[in-house]
Amino acid sequence: MSRVVIKAENISKQYRLGLVGTGTVRDDFKRWWHSVQGKDNPFLKIGEANDRSSKGESDYVWSLQDINFEINQGDSVGIIGRNGAGKSTLLKILSQVTQPTTGKIYTKGRIASLLEVGTGFHPEMTGRENIYLNGAILGMRKQEITRKFDEIVAFSGVERYIDTPVKRYSSGMYVRLAFAVAAHLESEILIVDEVLAVGDADFQKKCLGKMNEVSQGEGRTVLFVSHNMAAVKSLCSKAIVLENGLIKKMDLVENAVAYYLSGNSETQNQKAFGIEYDKPEFALHQISVNPVGKSEEEVLDEYQEIEINAHFTLKNEKNKLHVTFVLNNELGEALFTFSHINSGVNLKQGLNKIKCKLPKGFLNIGTYYLNFYVIESGKSTLFVEKDIMVFNIQEGQRSMGSWMGKEPGFIKPVFDWSIE
Template sequence: MLALKAENISKQYRLGQVGTGTLTHDLNRFWHKVRGKEDPYLMIGESNDRSAKGSSEYVWSLRDINFEIEQGDAVGIIGRNGAGKSTLLKLLSKVTKPTTGKIYTNGRIASLLEVGTGFHPEMTGRENIYLNGAILGMTKKEIKRKFDEIVDFSGVERYIDTPVKRYSSGMYVRLAFAVAAHLESEILIVDEVLAVGDAEFQKKCLGKMGDVTKGEGRTILFVSHNMAAIKALCNRGILLENGKLAVAGKMNAVIDSYFIGKVMETDGKRQNIPLEGKGYFKSWEVGGKKDFSIDSDKKEKFVFEYDAKEKLTNCELGFVIRNSDGSIILGCNSRDYGGDFFTIDKGTHQFTFELALPVIHGKYEIDIAIVSNNILIDQWVSETKVIVKNKFESVLAEQWRGSLNLESKFYYD
């Protein structure tokens, strides 16, 4: 059964203005409508690409979005900042109307788009629970039945009769999420607001959202930049790029497209070549691939090209891979496993490390250095990152995993 369906939805905004624009534009729209013609301003406007300078005063925040979401699906919506994720959620939540297209929903929608959505600051936490429930179409009896569970989950019992304007942002989002998740709506829409809460509460919220989809069969739409949380919770995904739907499908495939699409155009070539020194790294590649992606369970050759300006003796090479927070997760040295110092003649050379990267799905930074006679000759942190892909299909494989994916065997009687 379908829970949500988006049919050719688009959203256009006029830059620098509130509303549709000038009186002239409004009259022009009215005249076209009277004559049975299309809005003339739907024919203009530019895509929502913040990296390019535009000339039009109209911009399409979303353009021609089509998708269907089944009941019980957990859908992760990902994309860069400004891709249109929050705009899409506002349209689905009926906070704003689409410029074109239609949205079909089956059931009541609870949304948490920003801290304190739907709360009145002068009212107490208790009063806001009843107000929010009424807005979602719940009866007083239904809200009363869930009230103690909501308060217990939020952890703000001591302040439940205090006006919410005196709550911290963390308390605000705790209560708001508790209301949205526990009241009996068929569709739950959650934006990046969980980032406000502490780590313990975020984990609690993700667990609750998992229960909502798997245990209660309700539908969730979840926007986040935390790919680990997205992968753990969601079975389906939507990738938005510049206001357009780039990919929709299984969450793993959508995340692959997101990471691969963000490989920089440098293609492993060094941008800032050092003018002085005895030599420098020029480029690197992995497995001869252009997309710089590898599978976590396969060995690949990391090949580095080096230009020596003069002969170097007693050389060794260091190669490390860092995760997104800069921590080293793997380090190799040319002298590991019985290697020795080596000599490099003047000219261009290739150095190769062959290894597997048994790590979780994501992007990793490449950092390589060369030393001669214990003196650092050159070190390069590449602008292009390696993308490691994992192959997971089952529910357990998605959720029960750590930072490493080491080779193992399983036996049973």
């Protein structure tokens, strides 16, 4: 028996920028009649990819193009991508809020969706009435909703306002009640967009715990959109990476998140900089990361001493500049900041080649992102480049029988030990 509960076949969604409609009543009717017959839109035009950063020539844009995937019962799947990548459009199609332009969606079971603050709520009705309304929309009987009612209210934390019209709720209260309803009513598929960002930190943690319980404990399917990679990795086992309406990767969540955070570009241990990095005060020429005593082509592993080199020209010695690096992990979290400012090394006018050594075995296996700052007079940022370099620390040589996986944590310093 198939465990597939969501299947997308060649899903595409096209939008027309500006005016809506074909321009005439006759053509609008013709388009509607084709949709009733299950045929493609006769006025469907070739559009451009959904790249929001560039101005296109066409009035038609593909928000999604040729999306194909299958999701099994009990899977927790993250959908990640930059703003405008098509994530919310995909969820709206899965929730049957909108129809795809081409392709088919197959779902098995009831779907509870939380796509934006207040999804499915009537602002004039009270919280109590909206709980029953949402349950009825999902096809639940009144007795089923009543059985879950106290649990929903307790989870939401808005008991004092449950008989107040929800139009008087704050956005945080709105999303608390909306999530509680979606998570507790007995749907087979739970779809959650980036609405949890509205709630406070305690409630976000509570929601992630509930979604994990729903997926692993109850065997229900969860689709989760978020820009918080730590949340995606803690909740989901798989992830889909969307870019400009296309699926770029569907893989285990660790691989998909690493691909997304790397900017879809390969890691490199050396990077040269051109004229765009030639500023009035300085010019940046090169940054490299390599094992001590070896070239940039060498693989970096967890047991090596590593050095980070930066070559740049200081154009005026009177400018009191110093260089600062920030090292981020693959979740985008800053691990530590380091600079030459407290080391006794001072920049001079002309070409500077500065070098920083990281201790042996300091960085754990994983992908790391280097941010580069030029600071003036110790207080103002003159220049900053985020993710100026991405590099990988590989697994080193280990003896047979030892642990072969990644150990917990992002750094693994070698301390001095003694025994008496």
